[in-house]
């Protein structure tokens with residue numbers, strides 16, 4: 001793979017068996033993400049966006065083709081090593097925040113650090129700094145049920161960034177938010193990716209969020225195709 005890439009996939013395909021038939025969801029998918037690059041993946045419902053994101057994040061296995069994350073080919077690693085690499089190099093943000101209900105915002109953000117060798121006081125300090133950075137300084141001890149939808153998504157973003165990953169994968173991060181909250185989350189994503197130098201790969205139905213990214217790709221007939229960005233006056 002290219003030594004410049006945080007993520008690369010070549011010749012990726014995924015099919016599912018449905019009785020005797022094979023359903024080809026993805027084919028010949030090629031992608032290269034450079035450090036700090038922001039890319040949106042759009043496409044109609046059922047076109048395979050989540051399937052692709054899951055394979056790029058090592059959560060699912062392609063039928064054929066290879067994925068390299070931070071220089072390591074995922075299929076060449078044991079399950080344990082793949083898990084460690086995911087924890088070190090990747091952050092995930094989903095449409096629904098997936099925070100643990102019984103833990104505070106601070107504890108939720110600290111969670112990925114439990115697998116790292118960082119001493120607990122440093123882990124807490126780092127999580128607290130990140131929560132302050134996403135605008136939640138006064139709410140770090142609140143549980144998810146005591147936070148608004150937008151605040152929960154801020155916690156999820158802080159959790160995705162706490163290990164200082166090279167890449168964050170986001171699946172419909174604004175899909176469950178009202179227009180105004182979606183816009184503030186969109187601005188936060190952009191601001192963090194610029195200031196931290198983290199690459200972001202975001203699957204979205206939101207044209208405004210897609211337009212904020214450096215590149216837009218769409219899934220058509222299982223293949224990734226570049227989309228021209230709108231030129232703003």
Ligand SMILES: Nc1ncnc2c1ncn2[C@@H]1O[C@H](COP(=O)(O)OP(=O)(O)OP(=O)(O)O)[C@@H](O)[C@H]1O
Pocket residue numbers: 016017025043044045046047048049050051052
């Ligand atoms: N485990 C599975 N077994 C069989 N088919 C599957 C499986 N997972 C996904 N599919 C099929 O693959 C296709 C792509 O699904 P996927 O969820 O990736 O689409 P998507 O583009 O993310 O859709 P949406 O925008 O609605 O979330 C769909 O037709 C879906 O039914």
